[in-house]
Amino acid sequence: MASIRQLDPIVASRIAAGEVVERPSSVLRELLDNSIDAKATKISIYIEEGGIKSLTVIDNGVGMDADDLLLACESHATSKVRSLDDLFNLKTLGFRGEALSSIAACSRLTISSNGNSITVDNGKKSPVVPGSIMQGTSICMEDLFENIPARRLFLKRPQSEASECRKTLIEKALGFENIEFLFFSDGELKLHFEPTDRKNRSVQVFSLDKSFVPAQILQMSYKGENESLWAVCSDPGCHRRDRTQIRILVNNRIIDSYQFVQAITNAYSAALPGGAFPYFHLFIDANPALVDFNIHPTKRECKLRNQSAIYGAITTMIRNALVYKKADTVETPQLFSEVREAPARPYIAAPVSKGSSKPSIAQNSAKPFDSSWFESAKAILSKKDNASGQQKESPAKPQETPVQRAPSVVTTTRIIPEYRYIGQVFNTFLVVEMEDKLLFIDQHALHERLLYDEIRALKDLQRLIVPYSFEVERSVDDFLIKNSFIYSDFGIELTRREDLVWDMASIPAACRKNEEEIVSFIRNQTGDLESVQKGLFAIIACHAAIKAGDPLDNVTATSLVKRCFELDRMVCPHGREFTFSLSKQELYRQVGRIV
Ligand SMILES: Nc1ncnc2c1ncn2[C@@H]1O[C@H](COP(=O)(O)OP(=O)(O)OP(=O)(O)O)[C@@H](O)[C@H]1O
Numbered sequence: 001m002a003s004i005r006q007l008d009p010i011v012a013s014r015i016a017a018g019e020v021v022e023r024p025s026s027v028l029r030e031l032l033d034n035s036i037d038a039k040a041t042k043i044s045i046y047i048e049e050g051g052i053k054s055l056t057v058i059d060n061g062v063g064m065d066a067d068d069l070l071l072a073c074e075s076h077a078t079s080k081v082r083s084l085d086d087l088f089n090l091k092t093l094g095f096r097g098e099a100l101s102s103i104a105a106c107s108r109l110t111i112s113s114n115g116n117s118i119t120v121d122n123g124k125k126s127p128v129v130p131g132s133i134m135q136g137t138s139i140c141m142e143d144l145f146e147n148i149p150a151r152r153l154f155l156k157r158p159q160s161e162a163s164e165c166r167k168t169l170i171e172k173a174l175g176f177e178n179i180e181f182l183f184f185s186d187g188e189l190k191l192h193f194e195p196t197d198r199k200n201r202s203v204q205v206f207s208l209d210k211s212f213v214p215a216q217i218l219q220m221s222y223k224g225e226n227e228s229l230w231a232v233c234s235d236p237g238c239h240r241r242d243r244t245q246i247r248i249l250v251n252n253r254i255i256d257s258y259q260f261v262q263a264i265t266n267a268y269s270a271a272l273p274g275g276a277f278p279y280f281h282l283f284i285d286a287n288p289a290l291v292d293f294n295i296h297p298t299k300r301e302c303k304l305r306n307q308s309a310i311y312g313a314i315t316t317m318i319r320n321a322l323v324y325k326k327a328d329t330v331e332t333p334q335l336f337s338e339v340r341e342a343p344a345r346p347y348i349a350a351p352v353s354k355g356s357s358k359p360s361i362a363q364n365s366a367k368p369f370d371s372s373w374f375e376s377a378k379a380i381l382s383k384k385d386n387a388s389g390q391q392k393e394s395p396a397k398p399q400e401t402p403v404q405r406a407p408s409v410v411t412t413t414r415i416i417p418e419y420r421y422i423g424q425v426f427n428t429f430l431v432v433e434m435e436d437k438l439l440f441i442d443q444h445a446l447h448e449r450l451l452y453d454e455i456r457a458l459k460d461l462q463r464l465i466v467p468y469s470f471e472v473e474r475s476v477d478d479f480l481i482k483n484s485f486i487y488s489d490f491g492i493e494l495t496r497r498e499d500l501v502w503d504m505a506s507i508p509a510a511c512r513k514n515e516e517e518i519v520s521f522i523r524n525q526t527g528d529l530e531s532v533q534k535g536l537f538a539i540i541a542c543h544a545a546i547k548a549g550d551p552l553d554n555v556t557a558t559s560l561v562k563r564c565f566e567l568d569r570m571v572c573p574h575g576r577e578f579t580f581s582l583s584k585q586e587l588y589r590q591v592g593r594i595v
């Protein structure tokens with residue numbers, strides 16, 4: 001082994017920088033933190049080529065004098081913390097005195113503040129020279145990793161880096177609603193957040209998502225001894241197929257917390273369809289003495305001393321605020337008698353004021369998802385494939401009798417009652433007369449359920465003429481390397497073209513023209529396999545189904561009704577009942593008749 005030697009300071013600083021600076025968005029996060037700590041009320045961001053070529057942050061905060069400029073890019077140089085005690089009573093986002101020195105170690109950094117300017121080029125400092133006399137600070141980073149080609153290789157394409165920067169800005173803007181933020185990419189204004197209050201900033205952020213419905217907003221709060229919780233979220237009627245709109249902030253800083261996201265999704269699970277997630281911004285204001293952000297280089301994780309109390313508080317807050325009826329406690333109407341030969345399949349919804357002077361810089365030292373039906377379906381499929389040794393079958397057309405149906409996972413024998421199909425109303429409901437009641441069937445939900453059962457039993461592929469290429473995050477890349485088989489089980493063939501880039505070559509025929517939604521789903525999945533399977537099924541079946549408002553001809557409608565009566569439970573793939581019955585008695589009562 002070679003003998004031990006102390007590293008050259010430039011090499012050492014570049015190694016250390018690797019922890020803080022991964023890509024342009026990490027630089028942006030640090031510069032925004034600094035502007036916020038400097039009590040800025042307006043922050044403008046300009047990026048070029050996704051921030052790889054240049055990234056500039058201009059604020060109107062308290063600024064720095066010439067002496068501070070000289071120290072700002074030194075390692076462990078901060079005005080925010082003096083002693084260890086300060087670390088446990090943090091009122092600022094920065095505390096390590098490492099960010100600027102890390103950025104300056106791997107790019108060309110120019111800082112202009114209060115009439116002075118300094119440039120540090122890949123760790124080499126130039127003297128302070130006169131600069132802009134504008135109030136505040138302007139920090140410009142250029143040519144990230146130009147001198148570290150190995151790290152440059154890990155950067156994504158400029159467009160993807162730009163969207164990472166946009167995401168970082170949105171997350172910061174969420175925590176600091178009283179600050180105005182402007183974001184320009186390659187000379188174009190892409191985002192503008194006006195100062196407002198917490199609720200409206202949340203709505204501004206949710207509204208960047210096209211499917212968000214602003215009217216559907218709930219607010220909830222909880223006051224504990226050492227923490228208070230406040231949340232803005234969507235009503236259960238408005239939801240997404242991924243968790244990207246669930247954000248958690250502790251003392252205004254966004255954090256990644258698998259545990260808290262679980263608490264949110266679990267508390268919501270009975271109110272939402274399977275594979276659906278709410279829009280949810282959770283603000284946790286905790287006593288700084290009980291929070292430690294100094295456990296992760298990018299400060300995206302924190303240790304909370306009362307973590308389990310907060311977990312419980314989240315659950316209680318959400319459950320108390322939501323008025324819903326649990327999907328799994330809904331009674332299915334007893335329309336027919338049935339002899340069960342196997343247990344029922346689960347269709348369960350898954351579970352600062354400005355102007356204060358600033359200290360100078362000192363150098364310091366639910367319910368578990370049952371996948372058995374999926375396994376049985378796969379077993380049936382593989383048996384069938386092996387037996388025939390032939391090509392995959394085409395999708396089942398609406399079947400006329402139960403005997404011709406696609407193989408079912410659970411065999412049930414039922415006595416179908418006498419009924420008469422009356423017709424379609426509002427182009428949405430199929431109405432059926434039975435012995436002593438009228439039954440209204442939601443045509444979309446019924447068809448969705450039937451498709452869902454077909455997709456589970458059959459594989460029908462649509463080959464794409466040109467494979468759909470898409471880029472993924474590192475975590476998703478790792479997930480796909482190990483688990484892409486779960487997509488191929490449903491006809492979604494994925495191949496890894498290069499690091500972080502995947503090609504989709506086929507999709508289930510039922511999802512024709514919905515490649516984008518499938519890809520968006522794939523790009524957001526790193527979780528447990530069962531929820532991925534469940535979410536995927538729900539997307540596939542939901543798209544192909546007849547919609548509410550579609551007029552239906554009699555043949556189609558009667559075939560649908562017939563198949564409806566063959567189901568074991570009249571619930572959609574999301575676990576919701578899709579029929580409503582009105583008794584003869586009730587009808588008579590309404591007009592004052594006696595049955
Ligand atoms: N935009 C700014 N306005 C005013 N002062 C700034 C600005 N940016 C940086 N500074 C000063 O430079 C110092 C060093 O910044 P740097 O980001 O490196 O460290 P920090 O913010 O103290 O801690 P951390 O490494 O955790 O971010 C800060 O403590 C602050 O005094």
Ligand SMILES: [Mg+2]
Pocket residue numbers: 030033034093094095099100
């Ligand atoms: Mg900082």
